[in-house]
Amino acid sequence: MSRTETPKRALAVIFTTVLLNSIGFGIIIPVMPQLVMEVSGASLSEAAMYGGWLMFAYAVMQFFFAPVLGNLSDRFGRRKVLLISLVAFSVDYMVMGFAPTLAWLFAGRIIAGIAASTNSIANAYIADISPPEERPQNFGLLGAAFGVGFIVGPLIGGFLGEFGSRTPFYAAATLGIVNFLFALSVLKETLPLTERRPFDVARANPLGAVMQLKTKPILLGLVATVFVFNLGYFVMPATWSYYTIERFDWSPREIGYSLSFVGTLMVFVQGYLTRVAIPRIGAPRAAYVGLACALVSFLGYSFAPFGWMMYVVMVPGSLSGLTMPALQGIMTGQVSASSQGELQGAISSASGLTAVLGPPVMTGLFSYFSRTTSIIYFPGAAFMCAAVLTLTSILMLVPLFRRLQSAAKQAEH
Numbered sequence: 321m322s323r324t325e326t327p328k329r330a331l332a333v334i335f336t337t338v339l340l341n342s343i344g345f346g347i348i349i350p351v352m353p354q355l356v357m358e359v360s361g362a363s364l365s366e367a368a369m370y371g372g373w374l375m376f377a378y379a380v381m382q383f384f385f386a387p388v389l390g391n392l393s394d395r396f397g398r399r400k401v402l403l404i405s406l407v408a409f410s411v412d413y414m415v416m417g418f419a420p421t422l423a424w425l426f427a428g429r430i431i432a433g434i435a436a437s438t439n440s441i442a443n444a445y446i447a448d449i450s451p452p453e454e455r456p457q458n459f460g461l462l463g464a465a466f467g468v469g470f471i472v473g474p475l476i477g478g479f480l481g482e483f484g485s486r487t488p489f490y491a492a493a494t495l496g497i498v499n500f501l502f503a504l505s506v507l508k509e510t511l512p513l514t515e516r517r518p519f520d521v522a523r524a525n526p527l528g529a530v531m532q533l534k535t536k537p538i539l540l541g542l543v544a545t546v547f548v549f550n551l552g553y554f555v556m557p558a559t560w561s562y563y564t565i566e567r568f569d570w571s572p573r574e575i576g577y578s579l580s581f582v583g584t585l586m587v588f589v590q591g592y593l594t595r596v597a598i599p600r601i602g603a604p605r606a607a608y609v610g611l612a613c614a615l616v617s618f619l620g621y622s623f624a625p626f627g628w629m630m631y632v633v634m635v636p637g638s639l640s641g642l643t644m645p646a647l648q649g650i651m652t653g654q655v656s657a658s659s660q661g662e663l664q665g666a667i668s669s670a671s672g673l674t675a676v677l678g679p680p681v682m683t684g685l686f687s688y689f690s691r692t693t694s695i696i697y698f699p700g701a702a703f704m705c706a707a708v709l710t711l712t713s714i715l716m717l718v719p720l721f722r723r724l725q726s727a728a729k730q731a732e733h
Contacts, residue, residue: 321388322367330401330449330508331449331461331577333503333506333507333508334442334445334446334462335461335462335465336502337388337402337438337499337502337503337507338438338465339468340469340486340495340498341496342465342467342469342470343468344409344413344469344473344492344493344495344499345469345473345492346469346473346474346477346579347476347477348413348416348477348488348562349478349483349557349560349561349579349672350474350477350478350488350530350579351477351480351481351488351545353367353368353565355416355425355485355486355489355499356370356422356479357420358397359420359421359424359425362570364562364565364566364690365491365562365686365687365690365691366564366687367562368423368559368686369680369683369684369687371558371679372680372681372684372687373426373679373683374679375429375558375675375678375679375683376680377429377430377433378429378432378433378675379493379673379675379678379679380433381430381432381434382433382672382675383669383672383673383676383711385433385434386440386669386672387399387666389440390666392442393441393444394517397509398444398448398509399411399503399507399508399509400439400444401441402438403500403504403507404435405435405438406499408412408432408435408674409430409432409438409496410493410496411722412428412432413428413489413490413493413496414428414489414493415427416428416429417432417486417489417490417535439462440667443462446458447652447663451651452649452652453599454597454706455646455649455652455653456474456598456606456646456649456650457594457595457598457599459594459645459649460589460591460593460594460595460641460642460645461590461591461594462590463586463591463594463641463644464587464590464591466586466590467582467583467584467585467586467587467591467641469583470579470582470586471582471583471587474575474578474579474580474583475577475580477491477576478571478577479573479576481572482573488535493576499605502649505666516611529657535653536655538654538720538723539651539654541719541720542650542651542720543651543666544670545647545716546610546647546667546671547671548674548709548712548716549611549709549710550670550671550675550678551677551681551709552614552618552678552705552707552709552713553614553640553679553706553710554674554679554682554706555678555682555706558683559581559686559702559703560578561575562686562690563621563686563700563702564578564623566624566686566690567627567699568607568627578634579676582634585635585637586641588638589638589639589641589642590642592694593641593642594641594646597642598642598645598646598649603646604646604650604721606646607642607646607647608717609639609642610639610641610643610644611643611710611717612715613636613637613638613639613640614631614637614639614640614710615710615711615714616637617633617637617640617691618637618703618704618710619703619704619707620636621633621637621700621703622700622707623700623706624700631685648667650724651667655674668732681702681705681730682705682706683702685702686701688701689701
């Protein structure tokens with residue numbers, strides 16, 4: 321399918337695929353602490369550490385295989401690779417649902433990590449069908465799909481969690497199968513044969529995918545900024561459920577409510593605000609606004625004394641959703657159509673590396689500072705670490721955007 325044939329239909333299909341995938345992901349989050357404690361017999365602080373290492377196992381596999389899958393999508397097309405990813409997630413949820421031991425949970429996460437290309441391939445789809453000036457808004461639309469999934473998924477997961485910690489996993493596996501069948505039926509290929517390129521092993525290893533950007537230092541710097549920002553942002557999926565249980569004694573249903581509220585805000589920001597704000601103020605300013613709001617929210621989460629205050633902090637925190645669509649729009653404008661999959665693979669590798677490092681670090685901070693034996697009792701230590709990393713990413717962007725402005729002025733002359 322060419323970019324000019326049915327871009328709106330293709331966008332709708334990708335939106336639906338990402339939506340169903342994110343619902344499945346959101347379903348399991350509210351009950352993950354309970355399941356880990358159930359199969360391991362550990363306390364909450366110990367379960368948080370296990371949870372971090374489960375995310376680590378997933379992330380290591382994703383780090384090594386995301387660039388391979390990204391390059392395979394540039395060679396064989398987006399559709400086949402995306403379908404494989406959807407099947408893998410269904411298998412993962414089923415294995416975890418029946419897990420009798422902690423080892424089974426790790427096996428499920430490893431399976432999912434190997435084929436976890438949903439987001440990067442969906443982003444490559446968007447790059448295929450969108451003109452450069454519309455890419456930031458359309459990337460934001462995918463973020464909105466993830467947000468809608470986070471409205472519905474945690475609500476379902478919190479409700480199903482009342483019937484046992486494993487029930488949400490069975491529901492997620494079923495939804496994954498439905499998503500696969502939907503994509504198999506209606507998803508079309510968007511990368512023309514004329515724009516495909518041979519598979520290159522050197523470009524498909526995780527470091528090679530990033531190092532291919534060494535001839536574009538500004539682009540490499542932007543990917544590094546994404547790395548630092550995402551490293552901090554991993555505090556949310558890594559510790560949110562554990563932190564709110566420890567700090568406010570929230571139940572799975574209350575955790576589900578909070579994540580659904582986050583999802584509602586994400587839909588507004590990435591589904592609407594990105595399409596209005598980024599064209600009006602420009603992608604660089606939008607990235608700054610998003611990062612500044614992330615910084616404020618992480619500080620707020622660190623010190624919130626009451627559960628209701630978490631909801632207050634979520635409002636400015638939702639504006640952090642401007643960051644990635646803005647940066648992705650800038651980055652995709654720096655490469656050709658035939659290399660969009662490779663770029664998304666490099667971004668996924670950078671994000672994957674943060675996922676390797678982030679969960680053990682964040683859950684480690686939470687686990688240590690939430691113990692009664694720690695020197696200081698401060699469960700919000702992980703959010704404070706995220707605030708520092710976000711400030712670092714802001715400082716990294718300043719010289720990069722100056723160089724982009726300088727290059728643009730030179731091109732005009």
